[in-house]
Amino acid sequence: MQPPLCHLLLLLLYLLLSGTWADLEEAFTIRLLQTSTFQNTSFVDTEGLGMLEDIELGSLDKHSWAIGFYEPWVRPALPHSDWDTIDNMIKIYLRKFHYLISEGAMQKDVPYPFVAQCVAGCELYPNKTSRAFAYVGYNGQDFLSFNVDNATWFLCQDTDLSPYVQAVLQKYTAFTELVEFLFNNTCVDDIELLLHYGKAALERQVPPVTTVFACTRSPAQLLLVCRVTGFYPRPISVAWLRDGQEVPPGPELNTSAILPNADLTYQLRSILAVAPQDGHSYACRVRHRSLGSRSLLIPWGDSDMVLIAGLGAGLLALWVWRRRKHEHLESESRNSILSNED
Incomplete structure (x- = not known):
């Protein structure tokens, strides 16, 4: 079964973060953002960005779909993983994503061009609790949101396209299990090493x-x-x-x-x-x-x-x-x- 919408973003979040840092004193947020512009039935322009608070960690090359890192401390913080495998997963995910959205646009007669966006991540609090989130946007407006507590996608706006995308996402039980595992069980452990390596950048202070x-x-x-x-x-x-x-x-x-x-x-x-x-x-x-x-x-x-x-x-x-x-x-x-x- 191919990865569903936002599946790879969440999996990539899991691969990007690991380690320990006991001195967490404030809340931190990791966000993975994807923006795909569907120009017509055959051309889609996709961009991706990973952020720790307001620090840009890296981005997705829109031509090769390869990951590029902005901060020198990001790569050393990553686990030793097979990046060829990750690159392949990204390509598989994006192809599936483009296919699913294009199919829905064709079935529901959605006019081109339009923009689909996905945001996934988690917030880690000083008491080591966390809150996960995942959202899908359409043309700059909230489209769908994911409730981690009951593993359900909710409509933010009721359009001809939104029930179709909701049904596609909801039927992927493997995706639901992945979200619950990543954010309810491992978010605290996985985010700490990245915070440790990026501590200097996060604690940077410039007076006004x-x-x-x-x-x-x-x-x-x-x-x-x-x-x-x-x-x-x-x-x-x-x-x-x-x-x-x-x-x-x-x-x-x-x-x-x-x-x-x-x-x-x-x-x-x-x-x-x-x-x-x-x-x-x-x-x-x-x-x-x-x-x-x-x-x-x-x-x-x-x-x-x-x-x-x-x-x-x-x-x-x-x-x-x-x-x-x-x-x-x-x-x-x-x-x-x-x-x-x-």
């Missing part, structure tokens, strides 16, 4: 570069912009402080999603709308793993960046900044008076 500037939307409104970029890993906390107090969510506060940079770092912007010369002091506060227990505090109107270790130091830094700003304004006022008297 933060700038604060303003632009005028109208005479009655000033936009304060806090631009944070070049940081890794992805989780970060960015907040505006008004007179030392965090500005709560509201219509005047707009923070973008975290977006990727080309060098595998991230960026975002937080914009606060204020009234010009409203008498308040403002600062952008950034918290990130690379800063440890400290925070980055950048006041509006001052180019100096301040690292604070806690609330007391933060308030002290803010008081010093406001005091200096007040003295500067008083100095400018005196100079203006002297100039007028002259």
Whole structure:
């Protein structure tokens, strides 16, 4: 019997991961992604990608269907397996996949071109429990999902094609048994060695570069912009402080999603709308793993960046900044008076 849809992706996941790492302190996710574009009845373009968190481990050459690795530590982490056999399995799987989808498209009169996608993987948690997942997509939308607990494929959207694909997948009992074995019994053991070899990459920390500037939307409104970029890993906390107090969510506060940079770092912007010369002091506060227990505090109107270790130091830094700003304004006022008297 030939491998069914997503069968090889899950089997490849099993072959890619093995070993032990006892120091797991956070959740990790492995994803194997396949995208097949069916241009017509005779031409299909397939791409594949394996990811550990946001790190690309390797990809599938769309012409030869051979596996290529991106990170130098991936291949040493792999078990000693016969890669000729794996390559053959990939080719067998993709041929079967293309055949099954093409047959379904012909029977259900599905218009070309269309895109079929498959995502399979698992999440490993600090307590060594895991959650498996497998999804099939059609033209960028959820199509089918697999429930590991009862080994059943569910329809995400009811179309002419989805019941056909669901029935094809559901009848492969060997596939169901494989999913249950891989993810319910071996996911924890199989993922740990890859995490061990990739530990340096996963623990990489790059501190954020933060700038604060303003632009005028109208005479009655000033936009304060806090631009944070070049940081890794992805989780970060960015907040505006008004007179030392965090500005709560509201219509005047707009923070973008975290977006990727080309060098595998991230960026975002937080914009606060204020009234010009409203008498308040403002600062952008950034918290990130690379800063440890400290925070980055950048006041509006001052180019100096301040690292604070806690609330007391933060308030002290803010008081010093406001005091200096007040003295500067008083100095400018005196100079203006002297100039007028002259």
